[in-house]
Amino acid sequence: MDSRRAEAFSDGVFAIAITLLALSLRLPGPSVAHPTLADQLLAAWPQYFAYVVSFLTIGIMWMNHHTMLAHVSRVDRPLLVINLLLLMAIVVIPFPTSLVADHLQHPGAGAATVAYGLVLIAASFGFAGLWIYVVTHAERLGGQAQPEALRRSIPGFTGGLLVYAAGTVVAALGAPLVALIIFGLLAVYYLFEHLPSPAGAPAAPGGHDPGRP
Amino acid sequence: MDSRRAEAFSDGVFAIAITLLALSLRLPGPSVAHPTLADQLLAAWPQYFAYVVSFLTIGIMWMNHHTMLAHVSRVDRPLLVINLLLLMAIVVIPFPTSLVADHLQHPGAGAATVAYGLVLIAASFGFAGLWIYVVTHAERLGGQAQPEALRRSIPGFTGGLLVYAAGTVVAALGAPLVALIIFGLLAVYYLFEHLPSPAGAPAAPGGHDPGRP
Amino acid sequence: MDSRRAEAFSDGVFAIAITLLALSLRLPGPSVAHPTLADQLLAAWPQYFAYVVSFLTIGIMWMNHHTMLAHVSRVDRPLLVINLLLLMAIVVIPFPTSLVADHLQHPGAGAATVAYGLVLIAASFGFAGLWIYVVTHAERLGGQAQPEALRRSIPGFTGGLLVYAAGTVVAALGAPLVALIIFGLLAVYYLFEHLPSPAGAPAAPGGHDPGRP
Amino acid sequence: MDSRRAEAFSDGVFAIAITLLALSLRLPGPSVAHPTLADQLLAAWPQYFAYVVSFLTIGIMWMNHHTMLAHVSRVDRPLLVINLLLLMAIVVIPFPTSLVADHLQHPGAGAATVAYGLVLIAASFGFAGLWIYVVTHAERLGGQAQPEALRRSIPGFTGGLLVYAAGTVVAALGAPLVALIIFGLLAVYYLFEHLPSPAGAPAAPGGHDPGRP
Numbered sequence: 039m040d041s042r043r044a045e046a047f048s049d050g051v052f053a054i055a056i057t058l059l060a061l062s063l064r065l066p067g068p069s070v071a072h073p074t075l076a077d078q079l080l081a082a083w084p085q086y087f088a089y090v091v092s093f094l095t096i097g098i099m100w101m102n103h104h105t106m107l108a109h110v111s112r113v114d115r116p117l118l119v120i121n122l123l124l125l126m127a128i129v130v131i132p133f134p135t136s137l138v139a140d141h142l143q144h145p146g147a148g149a150a151t152v153a154y155g156l157v158l159i160a161a162s163f164g165f166a167g168l169w170i171y172v173v174t175h176a177e178r179l180g181g182q183a184q185p186e187a188l189r190r191s192i193p194g195f196t197g198g199l200l201v202y203a204a205g206t207v208v209a210a211l212g213a214p215l216v217a218l219i220i221f222g223l224l225a226v227y228y229l230f231e232h233l234p235s236p237a238g239a240p241a242a243p244g245g246h247d248p249g250r251p
Numbered sequence: 252m253d254s255r256r257a258e259a260f261s262d263g264v265f266a267i268a269i270t271l272l273a274l275s276l277r278l279p280g281p282s283v284a285h286p287t288l289a290d291q292l293l294a295a296w297p298q299y300f301a302y303v304v305s306f307l308t309i310g311i312m313w314m315n316h317h318t319m320l321a322h323v324s325r326v327d328r329p330l331l332v333i334n335l336l337l338l339m340a341i342v343v344i345p346f347p348t349s350l351v352a353d354h355l356q357h358p359g360a361g362a363a364t365v366a367y368g369l370v371l372i373a374a375s376f377g378f379a380g381l382w383i384y385v386v387t388h389a390e391r392l393g394g395q396a397q398p399e400a401l402r403r404s405i406p407g408f409t410g411g412l413l414v415y416a417a418g419t420v421v422a423a424l425g426a427p428l429v430a431l432i433i434f435g436l437l438a439v440y441y442l443f444e445h446l447p448s449p450a451g452a453p454a455a456p457g458g459h460d461p462g463r464p
Numbered sequence: 465m466d467s468r469r470a471e472a473f474s475d476g477v478f479a480i481a482i483t484l485l486a487l488s489l490r491l492p493g494p495s496v497a498h499p500t501l502a503d504q505l506l507a508a509w510p511q512y513f514a515y516v517v518s519f520l521t522i523g524i525m526w527m528n529h530h531t532m533l534a535h536v537s538r539v540d541r542p543l544l545v546i547n548l549l550l551l552m553a554i555v556v557i558p559f560p561t562s563l564v565a566d567h568l569q570h571p572g573a574g575a576a577t578v579a580y581g582l583v584l585i586a587a588s589f590g591f592a593g594l595w596i597y598v599v600t601h602a603e604r605l606g607g608q609a610q611p612e613a614l615r616r617s618i619p620g621f622t623g624g625l626l627v628y629a630a631g632t633v634v635a636a637l638g639a640p641l642v643a644l645i646i647f648g649l650l651a652v653y654y655l656f657e658h659l660p661s662p663a664g665a666p667a668a669p670g671g672h673d674p675g676r677p
Numbered sequence: 678m679d680s681r682r683a684e685a686f687s688d689g690v691f692a693i694a695i696t697l698l699a700l701s702l703r704l705p706g707p708s709v710a711h712p713t714l715a716d717q718l719l720a721a722w723p724q725y726f727a728y729v730v731s732f733l734t735i736g737i738m739w740m741n742h743h744t745m746l747a748h749v750s751r752v753d754r755p756l757l758v759i760n761l762l763l764l765m766a767i768v769v770i771p772f773p774t775s776l777v778a779d780h781l782q783h784p785g786a787g788a789a790t791v792a793y794g795l796v797l798i799a800a801s802f803g804f805a806g807l808w809i810y811v812v813t814h815a816e817r818l819g820g821q822a823q824p825e826a827l828r829r830s831i832p833g834f835t836g837g838l839l840v841y842a843a844g845t846v847v848a849a850l851g852a853p854l855v856a857l858i859i860f861g862l863l864a865v866y867y868l869f870e871h872l873p874s875p876a877g878a879p880a881a882p883g884g885h886d887p888g889r890p
Binding site: 469481484544545548559563 | 685688689691692693695697698700702713728729732733737739740868869
Binding site for chain 2: 043046047050051054055058061115118119122125126129130132133137141145146148149150153
């Protein structure tokens with residue numbers, strides 16, 4: 039199957055999952071401590087914080103997903119299955135995002151953040167699996183074989199998995215806010231650092247991308 | 252009409268339906284039996300189970316939908332109508348998924364699972380109708396006519412319908428969890444087994460897909 | 465602007481609006497009259513009926529939208545604005561669909577169905593405006609000018625508007641179920657009857673669509 | 678990365694965000710003042726008003742987003758990051774739209790409208806950033822360098838930001854309805870006025886768009 043079709047479907051799923059995050063933006067309603075709407079809006083900072091962390095996380099996962107699939111021109115059945123399992127984790131992200139937003143200032147913040155971390159770990163396993171499959175089957179999938187350059191990128195990429203695991207442990211130990219800051223910082227880090235581009239070199243300013251003649 | 256347009260619309264519907272499944276992930280709220288968030292998260296396993304079964308089911312239906320439409324290059328009005336009826340069943344799937352997730356441990360589990368099975372049966376009828384139409388009109392729709400190979404695939408494909416019917420009967424007889432496991436196993440089975448690819452042969456490793464020159 | 469981009473955006477909006485219809489499938493919860501889940505599922509037939517009518521209606525509107533835009537290869541600012549106003553009506557459809565589903569067996573059925581009819585009338589005005597604009601600006605928008613054939617199709621197409629108006633009046637006069645059946649029959653009618661295809665002739669069986677060489 | 682892929686993802690996010698606006702259409706339920714459904718439907722005009730303003734605003738932002746990215750054929754990492762931050766503001770729009778719709782006739786209307794204005798200001802900053810980046814890196818991104826014509830458009834475009842700021846101040850000073858009307862009028866203004874098209878000239882009637890040979 040042409041890889042563009044799998045990318046279009048994945049794009050749709052990423053776009054919907056990232057937009058559904060906005061449905062988790064909810065105000066708790068008036069209370070004695072926050073009688074006015076302005077009070078409630080200011081007190082809802084965990085909602086905004088969780089939204090920003092999850093939005094950046096899914097956004098960067100989308101960018102990395104594209105970079106990965108740009109290395110191949112075809113997809114086969116195993117790759118589609120790995121991709122489906124990866125998307126199954128991505129689509130879940132709005133659920134623990136809501137949990138974290140609703141519980142960050144209440145009992146249960148630790149459990150919510152551990153659930154959030156476990157979903158990010160599952161997504162990282164999906165990405166690691168997809169990347170390893172692409173690298174080891176690049177030639178078969180119509181990609182330019184660059185075994186060395188691609189293989190070297192695996193440890194760097196899967197490093198994110200370890201950071202998510204560390205954040206989850208921090209949340210389980212009773213510091214969910216610290217864990218969320220770690221998840222957010224990792225997203226910001228990935229905004230600047232990334233996978234090798236298809237032809238192994240970034241597009242030169244003013245020149246043509248050699249990987250896309 | 253060019254078949255790519257119908258595929259793009261169908262892709263969008265599949266992508267949204269599969270992502271809306273995440274909205275059915277809801278916790279029942281604190282109770283005497285499950286006072287903490289961690290307790291509630293552990294007790295919500297029917298939510299996760301129903302989500303995984305439905306996600307894999309829709310994901311595989313998406314793959315099969317593509318394989319079917321890859322046999323033709325044009326669509327006509329009857330095919331669009333059959334496709335619309337099929338999508339009408341796909342879009343409903345999140346509804347019985349929620350019912351099953353909410354009732355699996357409560358009275359009503361049987362009715363919820365029967366409703367789930369009936370929707371899957373409706374989707375299977377849609378797929379059977381789409382496939383039969385594609386096979387019997389392949390030449391008219393710009394596909395390569397391979398009557399024998401395609402016709403032989405019909406019984407194998409529509410076999411899924413019988414399994415869904417069997418699972419629904421099992422649910423009606425009082426074993427909804429068994430029925431759900433049957434639906435899940437069928438999804439896992441379809442992850443590995445599939446329809447003939449457009450040129451009648453799978454892409455050879457390292458070679459070019461003969462069906463897409 | 466290339467018309468494909470406007471079509472892709474419109475496709476996305478149609479696909480999401482049609483899928484959001486499933487969110488209106490809700491059970492009223494246990495009551496004295498319907499104590500079990502099975503009872504509630506059977507009593508919820510207005511939900512299914514409203515879903516089917518709206519799904520077919522949006523699905524057919526999507527088909528007609530494509531047929532219209534297939535006549536042109538470019539879009540200009542006025543066409544984009546008309547299209548945006550049309551989509552504004554399409555996106556609202558799930559709201560009165562929910563109202564009808566929730567009130568069809570209760571007081572308010574008339575008001576809900578009138579609201580439903582008004583939204584369909586608004587969408588019909590949008591379609592009439594889009595079609596008239598396409599027909600009168602076909603040459604400017606890169607389409608093949610066929611003034612006579614296209615102009616003759618305007619009365620037939622805008623006839624749907626009159627049927628929606630009649631149904632809305634019927635609902636206002638106290639027969640909302642009859643009005644809904646009218647809306648549903650119109651959708652079924654449009655499944656079989658349609659606009660002239662881009663080259664003015666339907667694709668011949670086994671031949672090539674002359675409008676898309 | 679090819680700019681079409683970033684556009685497709687952005688299109689999906691715009692299409693979903695604009696469609697989710699319909700979920701904010703909710704009736705408050707029966708009350709002493711509005712006992713019947715017809716009463717409730719008539720009393721819900723703030724819902725419709727907020728929906729129309731937000732729909733036109735997102736729709737026009739989508740059009741401008743396309744016009745901007747039509748100037749380039751490639752995107753680089755900084756542009757993707759700016760685009761992601763812009764989409765983060767767009768996706769939030771349904772949240773303050775709901776707040777405004779629910780509070781416009783109640784205490785909290787000012788706070789809700791200020792929140793709405795702040796989100797529009799954030800989106801405007803995102804657009805200003807995206808446009809400035811495109812204009813100053815057009816050559817590197819495969820666009821036709823037209824420094825003078827493009828640079829001259831920056832003040833006109835970013836003028837919207839000032840109007841959103843003014844509306845937000847008006848809302849904070851206690852006139853939320855006036856602020857909403859300002860936001861709506863700005864959307865209507867942008868329906869007719871727009872950015873320079875890719876080749877620096879609008880498509881002539883009956884002619885070919887020189888920017889897309």
